[in-house]
Amino acid sequence: MTALRRLPTLREWALVVGTSLAALLVAWWLFAWLALANLSLIFLTAVLACAVLVGSYAAFISALLNFIVFNVAFTEPYFSLAVAEREQLVTLLFFLIVALVVGNITGVSRERMLALNAARLAEEQERLRSALLASVSHDLRTPLASIIGAASSLRALDPQLTAKDRFALLDGILNESERLNRYIQNLLDMTRLGHGKLAIERDWISVDDLVAAARKRLSGALAPLTVQQVWNSDLPLLHVHPALVEQALVNVLENAARFSPTGGQITIAAATDENACKMTLTVSDEGPGIPRHLREQVFEMFFTGNDGDRSLHGTGLGLAICRGMLGAHGGTITATDGLHGHGTSIIMSLPLPTPSQEPRHED
Numbered sequence: 604m605t606a607l608r609r610l611p612t613l614r615e616w617a618l619v620v621g622t623s624l625a626a627l628l629v630a631w632w633l634f635a636w637l638a639l640a641n642l643s644l645i646f647l648t649a650v651l652a653c654a655v656l657v658g659s660y661a662a663f664i665s666a667l668l669n670f671i672v673f674n675v676a677f678t679e680p681y682f683s684l685a686v687a688e689r690e691q692l693v694t695l696l697f698f699l700i701v702a703l704v705v706g707n708i709t710g711v712s713r714e715r716m717l718a719l720n721a722a723r724l725a726e727e728q729e730r731l732r733s734a735l736l737a738s739v740s741h742d743l744r745t746p747l748a749s750i751i752g753a754a755s756s757l758r759a760l761d762p763q764l765t766a767k768d769r770f771a772l773l774d775g776i777l778n779e780s781e782r783l784n785r786y787i788q789n790l791l792d793m794t795r796l797g798h799g800k801l802a803i804e805r806d807w808i809s810v811d812d813l814v815a816a817a818r819k820r821l822s823g824a825l826a827p828l829t830v831q832q833v834w835n836s837d838l839p840l841l842h843v844h845p846a847l848v849e850q851a852l853v854n855v856l857e858n859a860a861r862f863s864p865t866g867g868q869i870t871i872a873a874a875t876d877e878n879a880c881k882m883t884l885t886v887s888d889e890g891p892g893i894p895r896h897l898r899e900q901v902f903e904m905f906f907t908g909n910d911g912d913r914s915l916h917g918t919g920l921g922l923a924i925c926r927g928m929l930g931a932h933g934g935t936i937t938a939t940d941g942l943h944g945h946g947t948s949i950i951m952s953l954p955l956p957t958p959s960q961e962p963r964h965e966d
Contacts, residue, residue: 615657619665622649627672643698646673650706659710666702746779778823808845810838810873817852824860834873842956843932851928854921855886855949862890882955887941887948898938902926
């Protein structure tokens, strides 16, 4: 039987004894007002609690234990296993039968439900694993193919190439290598987020330095575009993990560059709220935009928006990782309409330090 598969742990034994003791105290308190048959429902509740919280075996033990407690404490002669009245004996026997049957059914139902949840979780994990492998196999192979092609051309056609041609091939190798590095970084970050190992080692950094570092890493992807920066010079410093927030900004900027038309403009804006409690970084592009019903889904892992064109939409990890990184700082990320109703704006919000946390400058 399912109920006899394993013995309860020490914690589960404590639960069985604790629920029986609680049932005893409640029944003792109501003994003067309730009939014996009604009191049995209190002990039956304890059996059901064990079945729901632990399983069939605990419910079986609880049924026997509550049967003994019920007999000893509430049937005559009291504090004895003997039963003087036939009606009380019938009540006890019915209680034991009902407790065993109902406890076992409830426990088995619980175990089947847990098995079903485990099966669904395994199915979901397998689906995510398949999606990850499909994304990785394509999105890592694409820059690798470009790198191999450019390197092969340099080796095979070197005597025929001009200095400009060599520079273009080397520049392509560098850009694709950086793109490959970002994909790998996203995979590593996703793993760290999934295992809760993303340590937040905070430091002070300005918006200027943060944006400059992100733009430098994406110099190749941003080269065909115009990037405009909009913020006041007196913005406060952020107290964050600089590398993590920089990576989040890189992911957002890379998405904006991917969907922007050649010669388009990307606008990076920064501002604080009225109470100086948070800072928002907004990246706006002139791309096709995101439909309203998809603006929440774009922050889910492996969501690409177009399964038939992964070369354009990437692995679907970048924005999901942004949400995790900003969330680890107590921040948020949302998508909305772009400037003047065109394109997309990604709004990243980060809490600002309190005055007591701000760095002190020595005179």
